[in-house]
Amino acid sequence: MRKAIPSGVVQRVSALGGTLPVAVLATIKRYSEHLNNRIAIRIDVEYLNRKTARYSKKKSNKSKTLMSQLERFKASLNHKHDGDWHSPVVNIFGTKTGRDTTSGNALNLIPKLHWEGLLSPPKGYCYVLLDYDQQEPMIAAQKANCTTLLNMYEQGDIYELLIKTVTNGELERVRFKKLMLMHLYGASIKRIAQELSQPESSVVKWLVVLKKTISPIDYYLDGEAFKVKRKGEIRSLDWRMGITQEIKTLTIRNWPIQATGADIMRRACFNLDKVKLPVLLTNHDSFLVQLEKDKFDHQLRQAKQALTDASAEVLDGSKLKVKVELKIPSYKSEYHHE
Template identity: 25%
Template structure:
């Protein structure tokens, strides 16, 4: 596609920066910036004192110009720190490199050096780049020689952009590329906002949690009896499962499968195992030492846009408060006078599948507000007057079946989840195929397209190259996950433009913050925007959303983590921070 004409210029830009006060979690302090106009070669090299005197970028940022960068959220963090308006037209070559290579082998990685290498272009040596970046992160003062060296280093990334843009531009889908650029701007705002935490509790955690591990194990293990000291005993756990009548997946050797994926899956089917799983995960994450928290008590980290194959964000599990064990999310607490709202699309994957496949039965089930009970009714398994209360067991089984289809489970895995014979699981899966025939025809078509055509794509152009040995389960799930990511990006862009403070995107949800007096109105607006975003992606089929509102001094809490949180609070002598429910 031909590159649009920009009379204000095509500006290639890079900043160097370090965190304020040298502390990760604080906003960036811009050290220098180099900008070059692509056509004329005009180059601007500005040190931090020059930048601080400016009220806007020293080049056009309106609709007449194009701003080109590699991983824009980092550069826009500097714009926000300087108080500069963000550019209107944004081309993030990181996002476009991911779009052009997603699923393909990228030998040198997805960074700038990797993108250059992929296109056969020279770059600065990785070792030299690392050394210079570390010197910047150390902070000043820098003498004149160092300042020139840092500016020269910054300019090498601009030179790299100057090489990379011609290599990539012919394959760019410009309207969609610029839309992804807008999401880079939204991501910068999100990373700058961060998530407010109860810093007092966090500091006590970090100082004392190692010392209470033994007591924590003892407190949680009272319900299980599977630990000996601090050691999880496989044979004791097997005895517990037998006594409770809980089937468990096994390895080919016959041994219990004890990885976290197995515990996560089985905890969904058997909620009494949730605290044990939380304990096992938590023992390796107790200090939260890698969680970056700024001087203002907010967790800030890269949300790592477009890092997953489905195009979803992929922040570090150790650096993002939603990454560690669910009970640790109790640290999330709005500041005085503020509230938080966790707004997530209702049954997003089911709704996307219904819309994209055009399955009318599935659409009707989604529109009912309870697609799991609707499925049971459509399959003739329960009477039309059945409710969640009167037919809870049947609903749970049909819900498990819907989720099994979404996750690509077979009958054996579904049987474990519902604690029923494999024959019953096969019956449920067969009912799904008979009830939602159009969906299954479409899903089979997705797999055929991936295998024969070599790629899949979303309605906004995010694509996956499938390679020689594609995974059937991943292929079937890609349209739901990837189009879910598209609607999240659209919603975040609109909410940013509307001035809503987004603290974090979390899979199919958005965590927002607002003053208490406007919180309800902001929540309602967020739900409207999310509904519109889903309708835009799904050709008019709108998805509803659910909300969980937290007003200071309340704290955010995931229901799965309540028992663990309260146990830890008790052991730390923080009874006033216990919660009654989630």
């Protein structure tokens, strides 16, 4: 087991100027050890072969790109007597916000719609993909004490609850979610309209209502951006970024939400380690874990609790909801969505 902090992290810490607090360095070291102890992911190569053959017959650039991606992924697998295994290469603290990135041909670079077919758990186990529900807007709501959004979250899905009020039902959930997140990160009206394929006049109309509803969040994000520009740095629990004139305001506005999500992710991994539930992969705000089939219900409760507790630890007691996005048993005939 590697005990030292990765050299890449040391270099980025040095670039920040000075040193990080002892507690932060301890968290970085602990997380590095967690990554070194992750187990590999078993992959269904027959599925890969079928998909590659299928996409090779198609002529679109999208199909060709996906075929090439699947071929490279297959070539990177570790072949053993008990199957074909994938070990993601994680670049710890690989972004300005302290989120991880992956190198090479990682699973999380392949569209998630293929994961059901790609993943093939060892006999006696299930792979489960857990996901924080509506994480980013609720991090913002908690930090800004936006009681309107916090109360909606307790009632159910904030996007579904806001769609009718904000757009009079003119957008479906997927596009309304995009509208809200792009606004949170300060995208222009023109950019939002292009992304949603909607008239700018409609976007303006919707944003007037949305801004009134979540005004504490806008006030908080704009205020933080102003303060950190004067201070010259911005911090989360585990990371910080120096502020220079070259850094765009949109980057600063986005930073607290993403960095807080990364803080939560690391603590969720620590909590899963405590209850001895293997983390195979993290993908932004989701976690691929391996559970025993004979203990599935108990371990699933433990896994959800681990994630819920991590969010409460970072968000001053506020708890994010956790959902099961995928469940993949060792025998795929048993596969189902939850």
